[in-house]
Amino acid sequence: MNRKLIIALWVAVWMMGVSATGVALDNGLARTPPMGWNSWNKFACKGLNEKVVRETADEMASNGMKDAGYQYVIIDDCWQTGRDAEGNIIVDAEKFPSGIKALADYIHSKGLKFGIYTDVGTMTCAKRPGSIGHEYQDARQYAAWGVDYLKEDWCNTLPNQNSESSYTLMREALKASGRPIVFSICEWGSTKPWLWAGPVGNLWRATPDIQDCWDCKREWGGGGVTQILDLMDGIESYSGPGHWNDPDMLEVGNGGMTTEEYRTHFSMWAIFSAPLLAGNDIAKMSADTKEILLNKEVIAIDQDALGQQGRRVKRNGDTEIWSKQLADGGRAVALVNRGKATESITVAWNEIGYPSTLPATIRNLWTHKDATAKGSFTAEVPSHGTILVRLNF
Incomplete structure (x- = not known):
């Protein structure tokens, strides 16, 4: 392959890396x-x-x-x-x-x-x-x-x-x-x-x-x-x-x-x-x-070692769901209520990249209590509050 073409391709790939994911x-x-x-x-x-x-x-x-x-x-x-x-x-x-x-x-x-x-x-x-x-x-x-x-x-x-x-x-x-x-x-x-x-x-x-x-x-x-x-x-x-x-x-x-x-x-x-x-x-x-x-x-x-920034996966009016992949294969999920009244918020596994057939252990990171669920998880979220959980499948 032509040397100039190789260099051009390398530069293009490098620039794609910078623009898409950043270089530390x-x-x-x-x-x-x-x-x-x-x-x-x-x-x-x-x-x-x-x-x-x-x-x-x-x-x-x-x-x-x-x-x-x-x-x-x-x-x-x-x-x-x-x-x-x-x-x-x-x-x-x-x-x-x-x-x-x-x-x-x-x-x-x-x-x-x-x-x-x-x-x-x-x-x-x-x-x-x-x-x-x-x-x-x-x-x-x-x-x-x-x-x-x-x-x-x-x-x-x-x-x-x-x-x-x-x-x-x-x-x-x-x-x-x-x-x-x-x-x-x-x-x-x-x-x-x-x-x-x-x-x-x-x-x-x-x-x-x-x-x-x-x-x-x-x-x-x-x-x-x-x-x-x-x-x-x-x-x-x-x-x-x-x-x-x-x-x-x-x-x-x-x-x-x-x-x-x-x-x-x-x-x-x-x-x-x-x-x-x-x-x-x-x-x-x-x-x-x-x-x-x-x-x-x-x-x-x-501080999770994977270092991935979470993303908003769903928004419905004043409620939204954010998901962050973790190094151990689990997910951190935030159920956020921006509204003025308590809201019931459900996150389905398929919304965060998992099959609905999987059971999961759910750790509430503010109450420090565990639960289990399959397919989805629902919580009552107070006004301006967030239910932050760690899901392990």
Whole structure:
């Protein structure tokens, strides 16, 4: 066969692979969705400081979160103030008097990992210095501090700035730093990153920012849990080990939703194989919040080794069924009720890829009770609730 034809066919196959299933960033990291905590949803800019971050690390190491798989303690925007004469980024000494290296060392001493935030533009979303023009310099600094995770935002970009090129530049800078650093792309799904970000980042925001609400659609996109469910539907083929669709951080425990709605929120992030980054005040969790965030059976669905993002297989008015294949051959199934009254929802085996003649063991992952059924399973699902089950055939 002609050499040029061989190369052309190889390129065509490679491109089909990128567009159909994504190609993982080859840094060996995030083989399951990252788990941890991020400061923004609760503390934003005003409430962020070294004391809060240290107390969060203390709690995560002792309250069961670390044992449940939460690893990363990530400070978001507002840790930086400017650059010195050599262009080195300057830490906000009022918020972080001990410096970032000391904070990272403290978090590492707890058996946890440390994450930090930057932006591809001239300034961050909170008008702090961005990384544009300083990518390699910043990456070397992050590595020297002991950073394990970098989130890079998409505010204050230049006219016609290209997202793929910008994030690829930071990917190369992180690689050159010599330290393994999980790379989180945060351009809000604005340039369909699932189409290009697989080889660039370990995860990418597939949606605009989440709001702490059930249903609150915004003019510029995104919103509450229901809006994000719809945005995540149809992009499941681009996600997998090392490269994840990210529907944004968790709002569980922040007060804008009911306990039932927060259970749905957490259940669906597990179905999505989404990063599980708590965004609440870890030191002041209610019993309900702790019960949700520490549900190891739900976490196991999120962290399943196959790494397949679940898909919506049926929608009927306010009710819907989502299914996720698991590494052991079973299925995680979510019966979701978006309506205002309790609904009876039935999932038939043939809707999730199994013959109707098969018997199945059904594990309810919130009540922790088992049942058996053949052909189908029916549950009464409360308003804004989700019945999350694990089926084994």
